[in-house]
Amino acid sequence: MIKIRNKTLFAQIMAIILAVPMLAWAGGGGATGFIDAGTFALVIEVGLALGAIILATVVKKMGMPLPKLVQAPILWAVCYIAFRVILQPPIPFSLLAMYMGVCTVCILLYCSLTTESWEEFSNPIAKMLRANSGGAKMSRYATFVILPGLIAFQTYDMMLPKFGEPIELRTVHPAPPASINTHKKVINLQTAENPFRIGDDGNYLKVGDESKYFGGNAWTGDVPVFLQKVQEGGQVFFGTAGCFFCHGDNLDGLGPFSFAFNPIPANFADSGTIAQLQESFVFWRVAKGGPDLSREAFPWASAMPPWEKHLTTPEIWKVIIFEYWHTGFFPRTWG
Amino acid sequence: MKGIKMKDQARKAIKGGALAIALSGLVLGFGGVADAQVYKVGPAAEIPSPGTYKPNVDSGADIAAGKGVYFRKCVWCHGPDGAGDGPSAIRLVTKPRNFNAGTFKIRHTGSGELPTDEDLRNTVRHGLPGSVMPNWAGILSEDEIRQVVSFIKKELVKDREFDDPDEEITVIDYGTQIPTSPESIEIGKDIFFNKAKCVECHGVEGRGNGNLSQRGDWGFPIFPANLQKPWNIRGSRRDPYNPRNIFREVSTGLNGTPMPSFHDELSVEERWHVANFVISLTAVKRPMDPGNGKPAIGFVIKSKFMEDGVLPGDPGDPKWDILVPQYVGLASQIIQPPRHFIRTVDDIRVRSLFSAEAVQILFEWDDRTESHRDENAEAKYDFKRLASVAFPAINTTQYTHENDNARGPLKDVNPEPVGVYNDAIAVQFPQKWEELSPPQKPYFIHGDEKNGVDIWKWEADGTAKAYEAHGISTLEEREDQDVKVVYAKWTDGRWQVILQRALLTDDKEKAAQLVAGNNIPMTFFAWDGDAGEVDGRMALSTFYYLMMEPPIPNTVYVVPPIVFVVMMGCLQWARKASIQYRKDHYTDGDEA
Numbered sequence: 001m002i003k004i005r006n007k008t009l010f011a012q013i014m015a016i017i018l019a020v021p022m023l024a025w026a027g028g029g030g031a032t033g034f035i036d037a038g039t040f041a042l043v044i045e046v047g048l049a050l051g052a053i054i055l056a057t058v059v060k061k062m063g064m065p066l067p068k069l070v071q072a073p074i075l076w077a078v079c080y081i082a083f084r085v086i087l088q089p090p091i092p093f094s095l096l097a098m099y100m101g102v103c104t105v106c107i108l109l110y111c112s113l114t115t116e117s118w119e120e121f122s123n124p125i126a127k128m129l130r131a132n133s134g135g136a137k138m139s140r141y142a143t144f145v146i147l148p149g150l151i152a153f154q155t156y157d158m159m160l161p162k163f164g165e166p167i168e169l170r171t172v173h174p175a176p177p178a179s180i181n182t183h184k185k186v187i188n189l190q191t192a193e194n195p196f197r198i199g200d201d202g203n204y205l206k207v208g209d210e211s212k213y214f215g216g217n218a219w220t221g222d223v224p225v226f227l228q229k230v231q232e233g234g235q236v237f238f239g240t241a242g243c244f245f246c247h248g249d250n251l252d253g254l255g256p257f258s259f260a261f262n263p264i265p266a267n268f269a270d271s272g273t274i275a276q277l278q279e280s281f282v283f284w285r286v287a288k289g290g291p292d293l294s295r296e297a298f299p300w301a302s303a304m305p306p307w308e309k310h311l312t313t314p315e316i317w318k319v320i321i322f323e324y325w326h327t328g329f330f331p332r333t334w335g
Numbered sequence: 336m337k338g339i340k341m342k343d344q345a346r347k348a349i350k351g352g353a354l355a356i357a358l359s360g361l362v363l364g365f366g367g368v369a370d371a372q373v374y375k376v377g378p379a380a381e382i383p384s385p386g387t388y389k390p391n392v393d394s395g396a397d398i399a400a401g402k403g404v405y406f407r408k409c410v411w412c413h414g415p416d417g418a419g420d421g422p423s424a425i426r427l428v429t430k431p432r433n434f435n436a437g438t439f440k441i442r443h444t445g446s447g448e449l450p451t452d453e454d455l456r457n458t459v460r461h462g463l464p465g466s467v468m469p470n471w472a473g474i475l476s477e478d479e480i481r482q483v484v485s486f487i488k489k490e491l492v493k494d495r496e497f498d499d500p501d502e503e504i505t506v507i508d509y510g511t512q513i514p515t516s517p518e519s520i521e522i523g524k525d526i527f528f529n530k531a532k533c534v535e536c537h538g539v540e541g542r543g544n545g546n547l548s549q550r551g552d553w554g555f556p557i558f559p560a561n562l563q564k565p566w567n568i569r570g571s572r573r574d575p576y577n578p579r580n581i582f583r584e585v586s587t588g589l590n591g592t593p594m595p596s597f598h599d600e601l602s603v604e605e606r607w608h609v610a611n612f613v614i615s616l617t618a619v620k621r622p623m624d625p626g627n628g629k630p631a632i633g634f635v636i637k638s639k640f641m642e643d644g645v646l647p648g649d650p651g652d653p654k655w656d657i658l659v660p661q662y663v664g665l666a667s668q669i670i671q672p673p674r675h676f677i678r679t680v681d682d683i684r685v686r687s688l689f690s691a692e693a694v695q696i697l698f699e700w701d702d703r704t705e706s707h708r709d710e711n712a713e714a715k716y717d718f719k720r721l722a723s724v725a726f727p728a729i730n731t732t733q734y735t736h737e738n739d740n741a742r743g744p745l746k747d748v749n750p751e752p753v754g755v756y757n758d759a760i761a762v763q764f765p766q767k768w769e770e771l772s773p774p775q776k777p778y779f780i781h782g783d784e785k786n787g788v789d790i791w792k793w794e795a796d797g798t799a800k801a802y803e804a805h806g807i808s809t810l811e812e813r814e815d816q817d818v819k820v821v822y823a824k825w826t827d828g829r830w831q832v833i834l835q836r837a838l839l840t841d842d843k844e845k846a847a848q849l850v851a852g853n854n855i856p857m858t859f860f861a862w863d864g865d866a867g868e869v870d871g872r873m874a875l876s877t878f879y880y881l882m883m884e885p886p887i888p889n890t891v892y893v894v895p896p897i898v899f900v901v902m903m904g905c906l907q908w909a910r911k912a913s914i915q916y917r918k919d920h921y922t923d924g925d926e927a
Contacts, residue, residue, distance in 0.1 A: 126917075147906065148898070160887065161852070170774075217406040234411055237411070239425065242426050245666075246666075249412065255467070259624065260664035260666035261666060261877050262632075298774060298776075299778070300777060300778045300786075
């Protein structure tokens with residue numbers, strides 16, 4: 001008996017420890033715009049679910065155990081929130097429906113474990129259906145109107161034709177070809193190295209070692225050769241090619257033309273793009289542009305030009321150096 | 336005893352149900368917050384207090400740190416000496432600011448005066464909408480913003496000193512804001528047209544189509560702001576519908592530009608009335624996209640069904656009023672030769688209606704000039720005029736390696752525009768789109784070898800032609816010319832054009848067949864003939880979808896009531912069964 005009590009107490013304390021800061025953080029963040037609305041809703045929902053558990057245990061401790069009929073929907077709601085919101089990335093609806101089906105069966109099993117618990121669960125329903133007391137009548141009339149009303153509304157909502165944007169799942173980083181031919185030279189994308197990763201000693205600069213140049217000034221008179229190449233790459237990004245029109249002055253994909261394009265230009269400042277890619281992959285993307293993408297990456301909709309038509313091979317390698325320097329990311333390597 | 340217990344439980348059940356409904360209401364409410372529409376997409380602006388202003392004395396440490404920030408982020412446009420001549424400058428029409436003279440447009444200070452530190456920090460934070468200066472808030476820290484402003488003030492402003500005691504800096508007073516009202520807007524309108532004569536530059540409808548032959552202090556041509564696109568106004572601070580920004584610009588003027596200060600000509604109240612009028616010019620208050628600070632875009636163009644079968648003849652027809660004009664963003668065609676960096680049409684507003692036979696598309700777009708092809712006319716917005724003493728080689732916007740297999744120096748391979756061309760608009764659908772398995776489409780710029788497109792193009796010479804294309808240089812006029820111009824007129828800086836075509840045509844191979852209830856891919860193109868735009872030198876969008884919404888079937892209104900009645904019947908049956916069950920198994924009569 002004592003053991004169980006301790007467990008309940010433990011659960012309560014854990015729930016309070018989790019829920020209170022969450023609600024406080026979300027409240028503060030939502031009010032100041034510190035966190036975005038989606039995160040705000042998520043945290044509030046999780047907080048409310050935990051709050052409901054606290055409420056249930058507190059009420060139970062006060063000697064008023066929640067009837068099974070109330071416990072069941074709360075359990076169900078907690079499961080729903082867990083699958084729908086907490087589980088990331090979001091699962092498809094068919095899977096959600098399956099999980100919730102299993103949960104429903106489990107909850108019904110839990111409610112019908114013993115004859116007493118089943119009676120506790122079903123008696124209020126039976127009471128609502130047939131009793132003649134004022135409260136029962138009220139709840140019967142409400143149920144008989146609200147339940148069919150809700151189902152009828154959902155039917156209407158499902159039948160009403162919807163005209164949303166078609167859902168088209170696009171692969172952002174499709175598999176590259178083994179090699180490409182640009183400016184009459186074959187470039188093997190597995191082995192190609194950026195010829196402008198040069199250290200002060202004139203030798204190849206290993207990925208990671210360029211961090212000492214991050215934040216350096218590439219515009220003073222006597223700069224290391226690496227920063228010289230960064231500067232030349234910047235001239236390509238902002239001048240010769242004009243990459244910033246789409247990819248933005250901060251390389252965050254929010255350039256002045258970005259609002260007109262769908263899909264939006266790549267955000268290099270995000271750790272999910274160039275930071276995940278080999279330099280040779282980036283070379284392929286720059287040299288061949290949208291039209292060379294495979295079908296799952298929507299070559300017909302990408303506004304990325306095939307830059308080999310406008311830039312030389314060295315210019316492409318230099319602009320890649322610049323992009324990594326500017327964002328402070330390292331390219332992926334397989335070594 | 337048992338009865339009491341059950342009654343208790345029933346009460347608890349009702350309470351539990353109420354709790355569940357309240358909880359789900361809260362959850363739905365917070366879901367709503369996630370989808371809330373936003374009209375202001377930046378942090379609050381710092382407002383200096385009115386009166387005499389003393390600039391901050393910048394510490395050496397701040398200036399040094401600011402230099403580091405500058406050479407990482409700013410130098411690429413503003414140049415190593417802050418002369419506005421970074422690598423990007425050749426391609427831009429609103430040039431990066433040259434800091435050397437200490438002339439700043441967006442300020443809280445008197446005409447010709449230096450800006451406050453708050454103003455400069457706001458500009459870095461919010462960027463300058465409508466130019467390429469982005470909002471740096473969230474990218475640079477508040478400390479970095481302060482530091483880079485210190486560096487610019489001390490090292491890059493060369494002709495004036497912020498700590499010179501002779502520099503008088505006076506911050507304007509907002510006074511008491513007059514809330515907008517029909518009366519205030521009416522007074523503001525009178526000032527706009529008569530007292531302050533804003534109309535002379537900004538035009539009758541405020542689309543910036545007044546005086547187009549002015550230059551700024553830096554020698555570049557400058558065009559009056561289009562007040563109907565407040566999200567493109569430089570000083571809008573990513574808060575485009577806030578009249579405070581207009582009040583401030585009217586009060587201070589924009590240094591270095593023809594926009595004067597009205598501080599002494601207009602009283603504080605009059606300036607608030609003007610600001611309220613200017614804000615009222617934007618007919619549709621559009622929610623903003625928090626990322627790019629432009630109106631949020633919906634990619635499905637909704638076309639509504641006309642049950643009477645009659646499509647309107649002009650844009651004034653109230654039938655159009657059932658639709659909110661949809662905002663379509665346009666970029667320059669910088670992808671395929673001839674590359675073009677300076678498009679002047681940055682959006683089109685689109686509406687569409689259809690009947691059982693035909694579809695109409697109403698295009699509305701702002702263009703400061705009405706242009707018709709004339710080889711001898713002097714263009715107001717051509718590449719030559721965009722040059723200045725500082726940048727004689729402005730038409731390097733045309734320079735490229737293209738067609739040269741990227742060898743040798745940059746060279747100009749595009750023919751220079753001659754005179755004025757036709758303004759034009761076009762919409763493109765894939766040929767036989769119904770046979771392409773989604774999401775497959777033809778290449779968005781006029782199709783590709785495998786998948787062709789059907790292009791409907793209107794030009795200012797009054798023609799509307801149907802083209803077939805398999806790539807940007809392969810446009811061919813089709814034999815079956817079935818696109819009709821229903822309406823085309825330029826008034827006060829805006830074109831309104833209605834094109835109409837039969838849903839189904841005879842040539843099923845070359846003309847897209849339009850069927851209601853489908854998302855039909857579509858792409859938009861626009862040309863400003865005065866800016867040398869012709870053929871591939873154009874503004875374009877990527878894919879949108881035309882959705883002609885079929886009329887709602889009657890079953891939608893019939894089935895749900897049936898469901899309701901059946902459900903109620905089921906519940907009633909459950910009640911009967913329950914009562915019967917009790918009668919059969921208990922003998923202590925009815926429950927209380």
